[in-house]
Each structure stands twice: as structure tokens, then as C-alpha cells.
Amino acid sequence: MINVNLSVLNPLEQQIHAKLYDYSRQNSNIRISEAAELCDCSVSKISKFVKKLGFENYKQYLDFLYEREVPSEDYSDELTRISKFIDNFDEKKVDELISLIESREKIILFGYGPSLICAQYFEYRLRTITNKVIFAVTDEISISSMSDESTLLILLTVTGSFRTFENIYNAAKSKSCQVAMVVEEYNTELFKQCDHIFWLSKYNQPDDLLPYEKSRTVFFIFLEEVIQKLMRKNKAAIE
Known part of the structure; x- marks a missing residue:
């Protein structure tokens, strides 16, 4: 279960999301180190950003970014x-x-x-x-x-x-x-x-x-x- 909430992001984090979103429209994949370099921040900052946004990890965020189906966990x-x-x-x-x-x-x-x-x-x-x-x-x-x-x-x-x-x-x-x-x-x-x-x-x-x-x-x-x-x-x- 994923709860994506853009409103919780501060201005810097909103810029990170905007940059990665724009970049993803022209590029097929973005490694986390590449994302950090693109946004001029640390890998740790990217990891914290995606979790604050509501994702479990960076890979899940990429699935969202590229509009890929996010694998769901088994129902109880x-x-x-x-x-x-x-x-x-x-x-x-x-x-x-x-x-x-x-x-x-x-x-x-x-x-x-x-x-x-x-x-x-x-x-x-x-x-x-x-x-x-x-x-x-x-x-x-x-x-x-x-x-x-x-x-x-x-x-x-x-x-x-x-x-x-x-x-x-x-x-x-x-x-x-x-x-x-x-x-x-x-x-x-x-x-x-x-x-x-x-x-x-x-x-x-x-x-x-x-x-x-x-x-x-x-x-x-x-x-x-x-x-x-x-x-x-x-x-x-x-x-």
C-alpha cells in the first residue's frame, strides 16, 4: 500500500522531484547516484526524499516515475x-x-x-x-x-x-x-x-x-x- 503525498515535500525536495520527473521523460533509467548528481545532493538525500514522499525505496519511486506497474505485496x-x-x-x-x-x-x-x-x-x-x-x-x-x-x-x-x-x-x-x-x-x-x-x-x-x-x-x-x-x-x- 503506497501513499504518495507531494504536499509533505519542502521546496528543495519539490525541486528534486521536478528535476527527476523532467529528466525521466527523456531518459530510460536513472541510477540513484546519477539522480544525486543531477540534483546536486547526496545519495542519502535522495533515499530520504523518496521515503518521505511515500515509497519504500528508490526502485519503487522509479516505477512510479516511469509509470510502471508497482509490484504489489501479497494480500493478507x-x-x-x-x-x-x-x-x-x-x-x-x-x-x-x-x-x-x-x-x-x-x-x-x-x-x-x-x-x-x-x-x-x-x-x-x-x-x-x-x-x-x-x-x-x-x-x-x-x-x-x-x-x-x-x-x-x-x-x-x-x-x-x-x-x-x-x-x-x-x-x-x-x-x-x-x-x-x-x-x-x-x-x-x-x-x-x-x-x-x-x-x-x-x-x-x-x-x-x-x-x-x-x-x-x-x-x-x-x-x-x-x-x-x-x-x-x-x-x-x-x-
């Missing part, structure tokens, strides 16, 4: 995974979750560990765009005491393997509460722990990561799309 596994998820994003899942949200007056969000933090964030987001009662709860007892027939309980989990939701589900169902689960990775054990499952991705995170070590990026992408679509619907209704 997480970036590759997220890119695949976005390319295969299923908008129907967004519409289905919105339908569930709109069908109930009260929404409870819950997750364990980092997923709870995601639930708390989306509690705030949903409160700003709906007139519904929205809660992100931190314990199982609260879920049982707050649930009723007008409630949609949304459970967030990456793998569903950190802790079972079975007791939560049974307690919620005893209050006629609808239970939906937003889960990233496919896990057949979750069938008996909710009424409606949204499996978000077929691209799993590395198996050597513990559940709390896995990212929640997919949650934020999916649920933010839900928020954005709800916002658009609200604006259209007003207009």
Missing part, C-alpha cells in the same frame, strides 16, 4: 477472505433480516466475547433509525426476563462453538420469542439453537484461531448493509 489472508465475501455478497439475506426486524416491536442483540461488542454497536445503530425497542444485553438472564411474543432475539457468533446457545433459545421460545442467528461459519450444531439462521460466508477463518481471536469484519459488513438499507427505506417513506 483476511483481506483475501473479505474480498471474496464481498464479491459473493447475498443481498437476499439482508432483505430477510430486515423483514424479521420489521415484524417485531422489540429487538434484543446478544453475543459472547467480541461478538457482544458488535451487538452493542448495532444496538446504537438500530436505535438511531427505528422507533423499536432495541437492547444489547450482556447476560442470559436478561434475555429470558425481557423476551416476549413481540421480541426478535438476534444472536451473533462467528463459529457457534465457543458456547452453546441452546439454553438461551429454549428460554426465549418459552416466551414465544422469535430467535435469529447471524453466524459466519457453517455449523450444523446450530440448527437446534434458533428459528432462523443467516450463514454469512463460505470462506472460513484459519482453524488455528480461537473463537475470540477471529475477526468480526463480516458481521460489520453484513449488518451495516442492513442499517443502510433500513435508512434508505425510511427516507423513501418520508418522501
Whole structure:
């Protein structure tokens, strides 16, 4: 990732760049020693200049100068995974979750560990765009005491393997509460722990990561799309 910023250069450095740019239009290559001589400065000054400009080294700067493709480093596994998820994003899942949200007056969000933090964030987001009662709860007892027939309980989990939701589900169902689960990775054990499952991705995170070590990026992408679509619907209704 390269961030080229000409505005950070002082007048002398801007002159160096201008000289090298003009020279490159007529010459096929410029050795760093040649660049130093042309700009009447040291090789060290050229090296510092290109790094200040945003490049890792002089060769990368030359690639930029000659408009050659700058070799890119390999993406991290997480970036590759997220890119695949976005390319295969299923908008129907967004519409289905919105339908569930709109069908109930009260929404409870819950997750364990980092997923709870995601639930708390989306509690705030949903409160700003709906007139519904929205809660992100931190314990199982609260879920049982707050649930009723007008409630949609949304459970967030990456793998569903950190802790079972079975007791939560049974307690919620005893209050006629609808239970939906937003889960990233496919896990057949979750069938008996909710009424409606949204499996978000077929691209799993590395198996050597513990559940709390896995990212929640997919949650934020999916649920933010839900928020954005709800916002658009609200604006259209007003207009």
C-alpha cells in the first residue's frame, strides 16, 4: 500500500522531484547516484526524499516515475477472505433480516466475547433509525426476563462453538420469542439453537484461531448493509 503525498515535500525536495520527473521523460533509467548528481545532493538525500514522499525505496519511486506497474505485496489472508465475501455478497439475506426486524416491536442483540461488542454497536445503530425497542444485553438472564411474543432475539457468533446457545433459545421460545442467528461459519450444531439462521460466508477463518481471536469484519459488513438499507427505506417513506 503506497501513499504518495507531494504536499509533505519542502521546496528543495519539490525541486528534486521536478528535476527527476523532467529528466525521466527523456531518459530510460536513472541510477540513484546519477539522480544525486543531477540534483546536486547526496545519495542519502535522495533515499530520504523518496521515503518521505511515500515509497519504500528508490526502485519503487522509479516505477512510479516511469509509470510502471508497482509490484504489489501479497494480500493478507483476511483481506483475501473479505474480498471474496464481498464479491459473493447475498443481498437476499439482508432483505430477510430486515423483514424479521420489521415484524417485531422489540429487538434484543446478544453475543459472547467480541461478538457482544458488535451487538452493542448495532444496538446504537438500530436505535438511531427505528422507533423499536432495541437492547444489547450482556447476560442470559436478561434475555429470558425481557423476551416476549413481540421480541426478535438476534444472536451473533462467528463459529457457534465457543458456547452453546441452546439454553438461551429454549428460554426465549418459552416466551414465544422469535430467535435469529447471524453466524459466519457453517455449523450444523446450530440448527437446534434458533428459528432462523443467516450463514454469512463460505470462506472460513484459519482453524488455528480461537473463537475470540477471529475477526468480526463480516458481521460489520453484513449488518451495516442492513442499517443502510433500513435508512434508505425510511427516507423513501418520508418522501
